[in-house]
Amino acid sequence: MRKNSKREVGYLSYEDFKKLPLKRFREIAFHGWGEPLLHPDVFKMVSYANSLGIKTSLITNGVLLDKRVDEIFNSNLNSIAFGIFTLKGKQRVIENVQMFIEEKEKRKSKIETFVDITIFKDNLNEVEEIVKLCKEIGVDGVVLHRLFNLHNPSLNTLSKTEEKELFAKLKDIKGIKVYFPPKKHSIPCVVAKNCIYITWDCKQSPCCFLCEMGYVLGDAFSGDIFERHLRFLKEMNENEICRRCFW
Numbered sequence: 001m002r003k004n005s006k007r008e009v010g011y012l013s014y015e016d017f018k019k020l021p022l023k024r025f026r027e028i029a030f031h032g033w034g035e036p037l038l039h040p041d042v043f044k045m046v047s048y049a050n051s052l053g054i055k056t057s058l059i060t061n062g063v064l065l066d067k068r069v070d071e072i073f074n075s076n077l078n079s080i081a082f083g084i085f086t087l088k089g090k091q092r093v094i095e096n097v098q099m100f101i102e103e104k105e106k107r108k109s110k111i112e113t114f115v116d117i118t119i120f121k122d123n124l125n126e127v128e129e130i131v132k133l134c135k136e137i138g139v140d141g142v143v144l145h146r147l148f149n150l151h152n153p154s155l156n157t158l159s160k161t162e163e164k165e166l167f168a169k170l171k172d173i174k175g176i177k178v179y180f181p182p183k184k185h186s187i188p189c190v191v192a193k194n195c196i197y198i199t200w201d202c203k204q205s206p207c208c209f210l211c212e213m214g215y216v217l218g219d220a221f222s223g224d225i226f227e228r229h230l231r232f233l234k235e236m237n238e239n240e241i242c243r244r245c246f247w
């Protein structure tokens, strides 16, 4: 989907980050259709959020993990997820994750580690293998997400039967926690109930999918972002994208 995106790419500045109403959140998650480890100041932001007593997390593709390992541990990031939907061509990423888990042990760090897998037809036969590998490496848990392809909604999503069979196989794997997507999509969805999405240029949107479709609620520095978000929650039943979302 990222390849279809027409959104401008950029970096949130450290100064703008500090101006956001951070203290009103329980957790700051540094991700959303971007690669946080590319950002030069991301761990300055993590440390700053930690200094305010706010939990921090991020999702990375793991490619730059070895380059930023010291910064990750020094920043006291609370949890990290590695986005891995296939093992094909991912040798370097797997080695990086292994190295990271070993470092976590050595440094006696409490950081939580997850692998985040988007499930769809193309990787259906690989998911079980990825989960078993995560268990072997010592990752704390695996989080499964459905593919919600905005640009071509019917493309490659799993049928209900395929999902059911896959989840049954994964439930048989003991020794690693697997988090399944919700059985039924509800409105308000768990994403919108729990999160507010802020882009690098400080625009507020309910979530990354709606943002992708140009759905912006306002500027993060003007007005009350919580009021705007609550108004959206009340009206989201009318939203065309939310109605067909099954993420």
Ligand code: SF4
Residues within 6 Å of the ligand: 189, 190, 191, 192, 206, 207, 208, 209, 210, 241, 242, 243, 245, 246, 247
């Ligand atoms: S598109 Fe709507 S329903 Fe789907 S995750 Fe975003 S806010 Fe929730």
